[in-house]
Structure formats: C-alpha cells, structure tokens
Amino acid sequence: MKKTFKIMTPCYFAPISHWKEIISGNILWELNLNFNKQTLRNRTYIYGPNKKLSLSIPVKHSNNYFTLENAFIENDFKWQKDHWKSIQSAYKSSPFFEFYEDGLKNLYFKNYNKLSVFNIECTKLVYQWLDIETKLNFTKSFKEKYSNNIDLRDMAEKNFEDKFIGKEYIQVFSEKYGFKNNLSILDLIFNQGPNSISYLK
Numbered sequence: 001m002k003k004t005f006k007i008m009t010p011c012y013f014a015p016i017s018h019w020k021e022i023i024s025g026n027i028l029w030e031l032n033l034n035f036n037k038q039t040l041r042n043r044t045y046i047y048g049p050n051k052k053l054s055l056s057i058p059v060k061h062s063n064n065y066f067t068l069e070n071a072f073i074e075n076d077f078k079w080q081k082d083h084w085k086s087i088q089s090a091y092k093s094s095p096f097f098e099f100y101e102d103g104l105k106n107l108y109f110k111n112y113n114k115l116s117v118f119n120i121e122c123t124k125l126v127y128q129w130l131d132i133e134t135k136l137n138f139t140k141s142f143k144e145k146y147s148n149n150i151d152l153r154d155m156a157e158k159n160f161e162d163k164f165i166g167k168e169y170i171q172v173f174s175e176k177y178g179f180k181n182n183l184s185i186l187d188l189i190f191n192q193g194p195n196s197i198s199y200l201k
Contacts, residue, residue, distance in 0.1 A: 005137070005149045009033065009068065009156035010119040011040040012057060013126070013184045016200070017164035021152055023132060023200050029123075030153050031069040031116050032142040035059070040156045041068055042115055044184040046090050047171050052180050053090065055083045059115060067142070071115040084108040087186065094172050096193035100129055104186075126185055130197050169199065 005028035006021055014022075018040075035041065042057040058074035073079075084105065091097045103125055112118040120136065127134055145151070154160050168179045171191055180187075189196045 005146075007139070007146055007149055007151045007153055009041060009153050010116065010123055011044070011156050012042055012055075012119055013044040013122050013186050014040060014156075015045065015162070015164075015182045016166055016185055016188050017162050017182050018155060019126070019185045019188075020164070020200050021155070023130070023197070025150070027134075027137065028149065029120070029136065029138045032067050032139050033153060034065050035068050035071045036157065037061075038158045041071070041119070044186070046087060046184050047173055047180050047187055048086065048090050049173065050177060052183070053086060055086060057083075057115060057118070068116050068119075069114075072113055073115055073118065075111065075113070080108045091172060091186070091190040094190040097190045099193065100189060103128070126189070129189055130200075132197075167199065 003026055006025040007028050007030055008018065008021065009030050011018060042059050044055050046053050046055060056079075058077045058079055060072045060074045087104070107118075107121060107125060112121070124136070155162065162182060164182050166181055168174075169188070169192055171179060171187065174180070185196075188199060192199055
C-alpha cells in the first residue's frame with residue numbers, strides 16, 4: 001500500500017496547529033513553491049511581555065520569483081541577536097525554558113545563509129525536544145496538485161484562515177493578559193515541557 005504524505009512548508013518555529021498535523025502524519029516538506037512575503041516561512045509569533053509579538057527573519061528580495069529553496073537571509077541585520085533577546089525576555093521565567101535553552105541558543109549563534117536550512121534546523125530541534133524520530137522527506141520539484149496526498153501548503157500563507165482553537169494552558173503572561181491561541185510551538189514547549197506531545201495528540 002502506497003504511503004500517504006502531508007505536503008507542508010517548513011516554517012520558522014511553526015505554530016501549534018502545524019505541529020498537530022506534523023506529529024500525526026508522514027510529512028513531505030515543500031521547498032519548491034514560490035516564496036511569498038509576510039508568511040510563516042520567515043515569521044513566527046510568541047507571547048511577549050504584554051502582547052503577541054511577531055519575529056521576522058529578513059530575506060533578500062529580487063525582481064524575480066524565487067522558491068523557498070532559493071530564499072537567502074539578509075544577514076546585514078542582527079536579526080538572530082534580536083530574536084534571541086525577545087525569546088529570552090518572553091520565556092526566561094517559563095517552567096521549562098532552562099531545559100531547552102542551550103539547544104535553542106546554539107541555533108541563534110550559528111550563521112545561516114538559506115532560510116530553508118534554518119527552518120529545517122528549527123524543525124529538527126522541535127522533533128528532538130518532542131522525542132519524535134523521523135526521516136525528513138523533501139519535494140524534488142514543484143507540483144501544483146497532489147492527487148494521492150494531503151496538501152497543507154496553504155497553512156503557511158499570509159491569507160490562510162487558521163481555525164484551530166487550542167485547549168488553554170498556563171502561559172507566562174496569561175494571568176495578566178489572557179490566553180493567546182496558536183502561537184509558535186516554542187510557547188507550548190517552554191510552558192508545557194514534556195506534556196507538549198500529549199497536548200498535540
């Protein structure tokens with residue numbers, strides 16, 4: 001029997017709704033779709049000290065279309081330093097941050113040129129934290145439609161209406177500002193630790 005895949009775009013520490021899909025299926029990662037601005041490919045959302053905070057990786061743009069595979073990071077900006085500081089500020093008092101801090105810090109203190117490589121490293125790190133063994137499979141070329149697989153590539157797009165409503169859990173600032181739904185997987189892991197995998201199932 002032929003294996004069914006979910007076709008997904010590797011995102012920057014993707015939201016919880018993505019990870020519910022990731023852990024429940026065989027994923028074929030799409031690297032050959034055209035890169036679009038202001039999407040989850042280079043953007044993630046965390047719970048800052050008083051609001052939902054967007055972290056965006058700067059990408060070099062040209063007049064031509066290019067794929068995620070060919071998206072290059074604009075490293076003239078100190079984005080890694082800024083993102084690391086924002087994550088520390090948001091989650092240093094969370095119950096499990098110290099258990100995952102070293103692995104995450106290594107990611108932000110290593111240089112990356114290609115966005116796809118960085119996103120895959122983010123994904124591999126989360127797999128490791130969730131104690132999930134997996135083989136990474138990637139598309140070899142662009143296909144507009146997949147007849148025998150589940151196409152979830154739209155989940156990464158700017159205009160995708162994500163209707164996922166997660167069960168509430170205690171967040172660092174939720175007592176003061178309320179629960180923020182479907183943030184980056186980082187929010188769940190730093191607040192729930194090993195219980196994150198049960199939350200996602």
